[in-house]
Amino acid sequence: IVMTQSPDSLAVSLGERATINCKSSQSVLYSSNNKNYFAWYQQKPGQPPKVLIYWASTRESGVPDRFTGSGSGTDFTLTISSLQAEDVAVYYCQQYYGTPYTFGQGTKLEIK
């Protein structure tokens, strides 16, 4: 399954909304449990990735509620409602529906 993110980079003003999209080449929705096997990660320089969202829309414990995941099937979105300075990072989408588990190419988020 190929994961394609857009855009590759994004510059947003502090306090403004940031939106990152991800499209999978096939559905990652498992019909038997109606779950999307899809996650979003944040990676800051020199650090390992950190899961933000899993099952497409479930926020990981401790993740600020300005981060929201949405979408189903093949099209997904990560929205940061009000950008903070600490949100500068590279964001990756991932499918864990089937092996090989694949990541998007990453979206670099910067402050405008």
Added chain:
Amino acid sequence: QVQLVESGGGVVQPGRSLRLSCVASGFSFSSYGMHWVRQAPGKGLEWVAIIYHDGSVKYYGDSVRGRFTISRDNSENALYLQMNSLSGEDTAVYYCARDGASGSGGGFDYWGQGTLVTVSS
């Protein structure tokens, strides 16, 4: 708290082998599937392999299948990656990560800090 600590990285010549280790603590290691994920310098994330909680099932990425072997020792809370026939394309930071879907979460919910493998003559 959950901790994953990788070790075993370093500089290795092309064609040689290396074994990475990941020691887990703070959770019931034998209940979780575990992954290796790598990241070449300045590049994105590439999934390498998964091993199920009991070691019964293993899957590999296309670029490493037949050269890398994932294994685990649940009595030692340890995960391993045996890497053979290394080439420059294997140069990367290697992370171990816990499979969140094995528990109440999803995705890869905990990651180690990574260990750098450099393949160079």
